[in-house]
Amino acid sequence: MGLLGIYNVPNVSTALYYGIHNLQHRGQEGAGMATFDENGKCLRHRGLGLVDSIFDAKSISELKGSIGMATVRYANIANSGLDTVQPLFFRHSSGDFVVAGDGCLVNTKPIFESLEDMGNVFQTGLDSELFAHLIKKRKSEDRIENIINALRGLEGGFTFLVMTKNRLYACRDKNGIKPLALGKLGDGYVVSSESCAFEIMGAKFVRDIEPGEILCIDNKGLRSNFYSEEKRHCMCGMEFIYLARPDSDIDGCNVHAYRMESGRRLARLWPVEADIVVGVPESSLSAAMGYSEESGIPYEMGLVKHKYMGRTFIQPEQQLREMGVKLKLSPVHSILKGKRVVLVDDSIVRGTTSLKIVKLLREAGATEVHVRIASPMMKYPCYYGVDTSTPEELLCSNRTLEEACKMLGADSLGYMTPEASRESTFGCAELCLACFTGEYPSGDIKCGKCNF
Numbered sequence: 060m061g062l063l064g065i066y067n068v069p070n071v072s073t074a075l076y077y078g079i080h081n082l083q084h085r086g087q088e089g090a091g092m093a094t095f096d097e098n099g100k101c102l103r104h105r106g107l108g109l110v111d112s113i114f115d116a117k118s119i120s121e122l123k124g125s126i127g128m129a130t131v132r133y134a135n136i137a138n139s140g141l142d143t144v145q146p147l148f149f150r151h152s153s154g155d156f157v158v159a160g161d162g163c164l165v166n167t168k169p170i171f172e173s174l175e176d177m178g179n180v181f182q183t184g185l186d187s188e189l190f191a192h193l194i195k196k197r198k199s200e201d202r203i204e205n206i207i208n209a210l211r212g213l214e215g216g217f218t219f220l221v222m223t224k225n226r227l228y229a230c231r232d233k234n235g236i237k238p239l240a241l242g243k244l245g246d247g248y249v250v251s252s253e254s255c256a257f258e259i260m261g262a263k264f265v266r267d268i269e270p271g272e273i274l275c276i277d278n279k280g281l282r283s284n285f286y287s288e289e290k291r292h293c294m295c296g297m298e299f300i301y302l303a304r305p306d307s308d309i310d311g312c313n314v315h316a317y318r319m320e321s322g323r324r325l326a327r328l329w330p331v332e333a334d335i336v337v338g339v340p341e342s343s344l345s346a347a348m349g350y351s352e353e354s355g356i357p358y359e360m361g362l363v364k365h366k367y368m369g370r371t372f373i374q375p376e377q378q379l380r381e382m383g384v385k386l387k388l389s390p391v392h393s394i395l396k397g398k399r400v401v402l403v404d405d406s407i408v409r410g411t412t413s414l415k416i417v418k419l420l421r422e423a424g425a426t427e428v429h430v431r432i433a434s435p436m437m438k439y440p441c442y443y444g445v446d447t448s449t450p451e452e453l454l455c456s457n458r459t460l461e462e463a464c465k466m467l468g469a470d471s472l473g474y475m476t477p478e479a480s481r482e483s484t485f486g487c488a489e490l491c492l493a494c495f496t497g498e499y500p501s502g503d504i505k506c507g508k509c510n511f
């Protein structure tokens with residue numbers, strides 16, 4: 060999911076439209092936008108598909124106001140369809156409000172049950188709907204206090220944006236698993252899942268929202284509160300490895316710089332004699348450059364990506380994923396023919412994509428294919444909103460390195476170590492690597508189903 064919130068910017072929907080374009084890589088299933096106009100009326104437009112296919116000049120011009128929120132959504136199999144496209148809108152006697160979230164709560168079951176026992180009913184079952192109910196369960200006049208109390212009962216990796224007609228709240232979980240950045244735009248502010256949304260709208264990066272922070276933005280400026288004392292920073296490693304855009308900075312580390320460094324370390328860990336280094340576009344190109352720089356083996360564009368296709372492991376169903384890889388990559392025969400290739404990829408989840416790419420390279424004339432993965436072996440599921448699927452489906456959950464290599468049809472296979480992945484942040488960010496190590500930031504509380 061990609062979240063964007065803007066406070067005090069005239070024609071906010073135009074800025075939101077440009078900004079959410081730059082978050083499109085975080086989800087292609089749907090997008091939504093909500094604003095409050097000058098009379099305090101909430102206006103909303105949502106749809107399924109890419110941002111461009113959902114919004115046009117008419118819908119953007121109808122979303123009036125200077126405060127607004129937008130999202131892009133990727134679906135999991137449990138939740139898809141228009142109802143689940145955020146932001147969600149809620150009516151309340153104390154004032155209408157809008158909520159959107161990224162990530163996943165891991166302790167929702169007992170909370171949903173207790174709210175249902177109290178007579179609450181739910182339309183979507185999304186975590187952000189649950190969060191809205193929890194905020195309104197508290198009776199304080201002070202909305203910040205209500206939000207703090209709601210967050211105290213929640214575990215998982217998440218960011219939430221809450222918007223009223225004159226205020227924007229930005230919340231990040233106490234482990235800082237999901238990213239959230241603050242920018243300045245004219246006299247207003249922008250909050251975004253990634254800082255890459257700022258540049259296109261002319262906003263300047265200010266800082267990251269801190270783990271456990273609730274930032275309130277209104278006509279008094281910025282006010283910061285924290286809902287938890289137990290802060291342990293564990294930023295999602297997969298954001299650096301695969302999910303985020305290379306021009307984003309997260310917790311003080313640029314994503315491209317991280318990937319370059321992981322490629323250099325990968326070359327030191329797994330050297331091989333070869334003629335060219337080829338990266339799997341787009342998210343592996345920086346790591347491939349790093350591998351090439353460190354090894355001295357020339358970097359070549361042996362694979363070309365068809366633009367405008369969705370990311371393979373974000374597409375929810377296996378059949379779609381399998382079709383996706385055929386449609387989206389083409390081998391460059393003249394570059395690959397007769398070459399020993401180091402193929403650098405960011406990660407392997409199920410192995411379906413890698414298997415097909417190795418085959419594509421061989422069919423295009425590569426004499427050897429040495430696969431190098433710029434992350435550790437993925438052995439465990441993610442409970443914090445990244446659809447890495449079940450352990451049975453993961454290539455490495457029950458296979459040795461040699462077995463995985465054989466499955467892929469590669470000549471050799473090498474992965475990063477968790478230590479090398481951590482060190483690739485240059486000491487800027489602490490990482491969650493739970494899908495590689497099984498050490499979850501939320502400890503034993505990890506059995507939720509992803510509901511964003």
Ligand code: SF4
Pocket residue numbers: 216236294295296297298440441442443444445447491492493494495
């Ligand atoms: S388990 Fe993996 S995908 Fe999930 S938050 Fe941690 S690093 Fe990210």
